[in-house]
Amino acid sequence: MERTYGAFTVLTQEQQDAFVEQAKNTYMGCSYIFDLCTGLRLGELLAVKWEDIDFKENQLHVVRTLRKVKDPDNAEERWHLEFGTPKTEASRRTVPLNQTAIKLLHDVRKDQLRNKLKAGSAYEDNGLVFATQLGRPLDPTNMRRTFYNICEKIGLSGLHPHCLRHTFATRGAENDIDVRVMQRFLGHATIQETADTYTHVLTDLKRNEILKLDKAVSY
Template sequence: MHAFSPALGNAPKTLASERRIALPTECINSLKIHQEQQQEERQAAGTGWTDNGLVFTTPTGRPLDPGNLTRRFRRLLHSAGLRTIRFHDLRHSTATLLLEQGVDLVVIKELLGHAHIGVTAGVYAHVRLRLQRQAIDTLSDALAEGDDSDEPPPSAGDCKSFGVTPDHGGCTDD
């Protein structure tokens, strides 16, 4: 699938923009159906078909007008009873959902085509902070569950016998 077409005179923003990504099975199935429909449109258009190598086109093979795409997207949102969002917001929603499901930030960076992890980390910092709070709450719960012992915490001597030193965050020199 090409988001960019030399025939249209546009090019990717960065080298990272041109990449291969995995697609969910549902998406692949939908693309196959779309390809069949587009083949029918190509035959119906005959010599009027413009072949730009694009996946999504008008019924005559020409590029979709971004304004028409935006209007159609808004109509679909409205008919589904959803609030209006920008089409681009779907990228943010996808990344946020993946991050909340525990997908590694590097993988999300690659899917989005960000050249640097800092861009991804910065844009989704609000999600990471929420996940950090959840992680700390989980840690707190785990520590509270294991805190039913009457034994004192290990001393520095006990820690050293296990190879844990203060600089590794395991014990103090007290």
């Protein structure tokens, strides 16, 4: 069973492994795996461009976000996708990339080159890392729908894509990443926001650890 901390849910390690394997069978499932490696918000994830990736230093610069907006002056318009800047200074950040993320990016680039050749002049090169097969921005609504489908196939329900970000933070707590470092990874404006996550996780970890001492003292 997935674990719930406060108002959010995270995947256990076993569920995360199952999610990753299922995501590999889905177009752009790599974006969810990348999210588990970086803890990006969905809008940040879909706005990543190749120019934001520093392969020399193995890091990602978060400098923009993608969102669905509606023109208030156009009653006939439904919604459109729009790039914007992160809302807070803390959200503009540099996130180090582990080897899993780097390997994934190289695979994405290979697939993208194949899509460009196949689409020819129909391909719209927006410089996006995660894009449609024609190079266009991915619709956040479609990404959520695909996420739900992946979860359903591995027997999970009631989850939101944001749980991947919380799962990233939880894995960090489980592996002793300092809360102040995680704050910078996540782009939280205050350390309290990050600490709330860590407090819940560490309480759970301590509860499990004390069980190892059950037989240390006989009574």
